[in-house]
Amino acid sequence: MKRMILAELASWRDKSDRKPLLLTGVRQCGKTYILQKFGREYFDDVAYVNLERNPEIGRVFEQNFDPQRIIDELGNLFLGRPILPGKTLLILDEIQTQPVAISALKYFCEDIPELAVIGAGSLLGVSLRREEASFPVGKVDRLQMYPMNFCEFMWASGYENYQDMLRKHPLEERVPDYVMSKMERLFYEYLVVGGMPEAVAVWVRSKDLAQVADIQDNILFGYENDFAKYAPVSEYTNIRAIWRSVPEQLARENNKFVFSRVKKSARAKDLEQSIGWLVDAGLIHLVNKVENAQIPLSV
Known part of the structure; x- marks a missing residue:
């Protein structure tokens, strides 16, 4: 499926001062698919390594941070073909499972800048904090990927021509009803299906909502499995309670999140660390309340 982020990846490839790229985003938002598509379309070869599925590959990064040795061993021992700077895109998927590989990106930047390297993962901030690994500050480019937006949903649904028409439509003129009715129907579908x-x-x-709901349930179940795998034991119960409470509370008429509805008598400071973990994981977003709706906004 067509994704807007492909153009951003192409811009990264063409940068004169390109650094290794860290692509982050929640699980199942399409990172692996878009990176492999990007590699096929913009490079002579793609060297794809999944560090979660093949944890023994992670040991290549543990010996030392010599990037030439690393790509030689990855190519010869695991991929069966050489990794060639200037021609190959090296993808290190699920890089959060091997924080030492994240640290190694610094030396790819310094010693082999002509090699295009992308590390992709979810829960990156959470993983680095848990393992107390060093982050290569200033030595990597960052890009955040999100689930499909409404424009991408329209593309996937076969209505790209509607977007082209709206883009050309004068802003001061009313959109015809026969166009708006179709757009509204698509938007309601998007609200139900989501962007995964x-x-x-x-x-x-x-067009089967039951199948869609099964997929959504499986994705949510996978997120809760990550809580057990990556969250501090002391915060696990609170994290799961907050996660399950958020949609229920935001569906209420006042759209407010109340801490005491998560746990009886709970206050903000009681759940602060657990909320911070979910924010770092990219699973919830905090929106500051604006007290004075004037420029500059005050919160």
Whole structure:
């Protein structure tokens, strides 16, 4: 499926001062798919390594941070072909499972800048904090990926021509009703299906909301599994309680999140660390309340 972030990846490839790239985003938002597509379209070869599925590969990064040795061993021992700077895109997927590989990106930047390297992962901030690994500050480029937006949903649904028409439509003129009715229907579909690529693909193919709901449930179940795997033991119960409470509370008429509804008599300071973990994981976003809606905004 067409994703806007592909153009940003192409811009990164063409930068004169390009550094190794860290692509972050929640699980199942399409990182692996778009990186492999990017590699096929913009490079002669793609060297793809999944550090979660093949944890023994992570040991290559533990010996030392010599990037030439690392790519030689990755190419010869695991991929069966050489990794060539200037021609190969090296993808280190699920890099959060091997924080030492994140630290190694500094030396790829310094010693082999002509090699295009992308580390992709979720829960990156959480993983680095847990392992107390060093982050290569100033030696990597960063890019955040999100689930599909409404424009991308329209593309996947076969309505790219509507976008082209709206882009050319004068802002001061009313959009015709026959166009707005179609756009509204698509938007309501998007609100129900969401932007996870697998759910969108199933919806476009089948129009079966039951299948979509199964996929959504599996994704949410996977997130809760990550709580058990990555969260501090002392915060696990609170993290899960907050996660389950957020949609229930925001569905209420006042759209407010009340800490005492998570746990009886709970206050902000009681749940602060758990909320911070979910924010670092990219699973929730805090929105500051604006007290005075004037420029500059005061919160």
